[in-house]
Amino acid sequence: MASKPTITEVENAFFPAREIRDPNRFAGRKTYVEEAYYALLSEGTNIAVIGNRGIGKSSLARQLMNIAAGKNELLDKLSIATDKPLDFLPIYLACGKETSSHTELLEKLLTIKECLLDWSYDIPRALRSLEKYQPKFNVGIAALGGEKATESTFESTQPQHDVETVFTNVVAAIAEEKLAKNGILIVVDEFDQIKDKSGFASFLKSLATNVPQVKFCIVGVAHDMQELIKEHGSADRLFAGGIINLPPMASEELAMIIRDAERSINRVIEFDDNATEKLVKLSQGHPYMVHLIGKYAFRHAFKTGCKDISNDDIETTLKSIAESGTDPILENRYKKAVASSGQREVVLKCLAEVQAGNLEIHTADAYKKSIDQGVDNPSQFVGHLVTDDFGAEITKIRERYYRFSDSLFMAYVLARPPIVDQTVR
Numbered sequence: 001m002a003s004k005p006t007i008t009e010v011e012n013a014f015f016p017a018r019e020i021r022d023p024n025r026f027a028g029r030k031t032y033v034e035e036a037y038y039a040l041l042s043e044g045t046n047i048a049v050i051g052n053r054g055i056g057k058s059s060l061a062r063q064l065m066n067i068a069a070g071k072n073e074l075l076d077k078l079s080i081a082t083d084k085p086l087d088f089l090p091i092y093l094a095c096g097k098e099t100s101s102h103t104e105l106l107e108k109l110l111t112i113k114e115c116l117l118d119w120s121y122d123i124p125r126a127l128r129s130l131e132k133y134q135p136k137f138n139v140g141i142a143a144l145g146g147e148k149a150t151e152s153t154f155e156s157t158q159p160q161h162d163v164e165t166v167f168t169n170v171v172a173a174i175a176e177e178k179l180a181k182n183g184i185l186i187v188v189d190e191f192d193q194i195k196d197k198s199g200f201a202s203f204l205k206s207l208a209t210n211v212p213q214v215k216f217c218i219v220g221v222a223h224d225m226q227e228l229i230k231e232h233g234s235a236d237r238l239f240a241g242g243i244i245n246l247p248p249m250a251s252e253e254l255a256m257i258i259r260d261a262e263r264s265i266n267r268v269i270e271f272d273d274n275a276t277e278k279l280v281k282l283s284q285g286h287p288y289m290v291h292l293i294g295k296y297a298f299r300h301a302f303k304t305g306c307k308d309i310s311n312d313d314i315e316t317t318l319k320s321i322a323e324s325g326t327d328p329i330l331e332n333r334y335k336k337a338v339a340s341s342g343q344r345e346v347v348l349k350c351l352a353e354v355q356a357g358n359l360e361i362h363t364a365d366a367y368k369k370s371i372d373q374g375v376d377n378p379s380q381f382v383g384h385l386v387t388d389d390f391g392a393e394i395t396k397i398r399e400r401y402y403r404f405s406d407s408l409f410m411a412y413v414l415a416r417p418p419i420v421d422q423t424v425r
């Protein structure tokens with residue numbers, strides 16, 4: 001008889017708020033892991049992981065860092081043929097909203113302890129380069145550097161350098177130490193958050209010539225590379241063979257996430273076949289949705305002593321996710337789009353249903369569905385949903401064709417029970 005899991009184990013069987021670091025919990029994605037592995041092996045190739053919100057970009061990047069550091073468990077698990085383990089020095093930075101430009105990105109990489117700063121302290125030549133930066137982070141270095149900075153020989157007579165030069169010199173100094181045979185891998189997550197991206201590609205180009213041992217992996221929400229990097233031309237060659245466009249996950253892969261979660265609690269609670277199918281369908285390829293709904297379904301089951309999660313249990317879970325605003329961002333966007341109109345809510349849901357089957361929305365299909373459900377003038381509501389007042393959740397692609405700006409929101413619209421009581425509309 002399997003032992004009863006603890007609340008902590010049940011709470012952590014699914015983890016919507018955390019990317020996957022443990023290769024055992026990373027489901028599917030063989031093609032993309034393989035592409036990423038080859039890009040790691042290819043000298044001079046930088047990597048870009050692109051895709052929609054909640055599709056698994058950061059998780060893939062984390063796996064890539066493991067592989068780069070010589071841990072081949074995931075490659076073995078996916079039966080991907082390997083050479084000898086890689087030996088990169090992996091560095092990770094998530095940009096966050098407040099990064100204004102690529103120079104600020106470089107500054108962060110240089111001055112954050114877990115990024116390059118700690119390494120610089122151990123390498124006198126890197127530290128000297130860092131001290132040459134003016135005007136800003138001399139202060140930072142003194143403050144952060146403490147004893148180590150004063151121990152080193154400070155060459156105040158040296159000319160002062162801009163951040164690009166300092167970065168180049170620092171990584172060159174670290175690379176020369178041959179701490180890692182394959183060089184330095186710098187993962188920049190949430191790259192899309194950098195406000196002004198101009199200049200990054202040309203910096204990367206000069207870095208490739210001066211310090212070829214540095215490989216960047218940039219990760220972000222975008223439909224294509226140009227959109228991510230906001231620069232044309234030169235970026236293409238730098239990322240040739242290294243662009244990983246993550247599509248929605250396949251149904252079998254999403255079901256694997258559910259099976260892995262069940263296994264983590266000795267299968268004491270399980271989703272029945274219908275519930276599995278429903279959860280997979282609602283997720284629309286987004287592993288985030290599987291983790292979000294799965295987590296609350298497990299919590300509910302654990303509290304009520306239920307061992308088999310059914311379709312009805314999923315419905316109950318969806319209600320509680322909506323009512324408690326478990327994902328406040330998605331929930332607020334939903335409320336903004338609906339804005340108390342039952343008719344607009346019907347149209348929104350019809351648009352999601354049409355897109356779910358077709359990738360884009362032909363208005364004729366969505367109008368017909370909406371009219372069948374009692375909406376008088378659906379085009380008027382579609383008109384609302386493209387405007388900022390209602391969150392601009394729908395985008396016009398061409399005459400008569402629309403799509404959700406964010407497919408994760410589309411999945412949320414499909415899953416969320418209606419706000420407005422449709423019987424009294």
Ligand SMILES: Nc1ncnc2c1ncn2[C@@H]1O[C@H](COP(=O)(O)OP(=O)(O)OP(=O)(O)O)[C@@H](O)[C@H]1O
Binds near residue numbers: 017054257
């Ligand atoms: N291959 C996978 N197997 C199982 N779970 C996954 C997989 N990929 C992602 N997940 C899970 O899906 C959720 C979203 O993943 P992740 O944070 O990597 O996505 P993202 O694309 O970086 O999202 P965002 O756009 O919000 O940054 C997380 O809970 C993560 O653990």
Ligand SMILES: [Mg+2]
Binds near residue numbers: 057058059189190
């Ligand atoms: Mg992410």
